[in-house]
Amino acid sequence: MSSASTIAFNRKTATLYLPAVTLDGNTEVVLRNLVAYESSAASGPLVLTRYTELMNDIINTDVDVPLLRKWGVVLNHMKKRVDEVAKPWNDMSRPVQHSKVPTMDKVIEEMNRYYDGRWRIKTKQFMRKYVLSPWKMFTFLTATSMLVLTTL
Structure with missing residues (x-):
């Protein structure tokens, strides 16, 4: 060695x-x-x-x-x-x-x-942290649908 x-x-x-x-x-x-x-x-x-x-x-x-x-x-x-x-x-x-x-x-x-620092890793970490978690996913979808409904 x-x-x-x-x-x-x-x-x-x-x-x-x-x-x-x-x-x-x-x-x-x-x-x-x-x-x-x-x-x-x-x-x-x-x-x-x-x-x-x-x-x-x-x-x-x-x-x-x-x-x-x-x-x-x-x-x-x-x-x-x-x-x-x-x-x-x-x-x-x-x-x-x-x-x-x-x-x-x-x-x-x-x-x-x-x-x-790589974008692919940052995106993967973001998805894992905020989107792929069941409760966080539910919260994200609810917030997005509320925003869409408010806009309509």
Whole structure:
């Protein structure tokens, strides 16, 4: 695995740069032991723990692993199914303690700001918040029909 300091987000191309990681049969055990050691011995930011949290957030579905493999982020040396490749990351979702790493947190914040600023996402959030909720939908339709009736 490359250094976690190579994690970056390019806003112009909407590209997230992640270090490559090689997965084999021992990856889950090694990751767990390193995270446990880091949390017990480190006096500074828990970089590996935060990296595993980030990868857990990125790998959510069976589609994510082939994409990461295609882009050279995950090098799979296991002869397992796609969902088993995601297992080491998804099982690490309960960190020993909350980790803050300023450089990674800045990259995550930039990505979230970019994502939340897109019109498609804003529209989807608006629809979910105000229109798709049953009571809010009822209120919206009632207000609209009252406005139409008042106009007529």
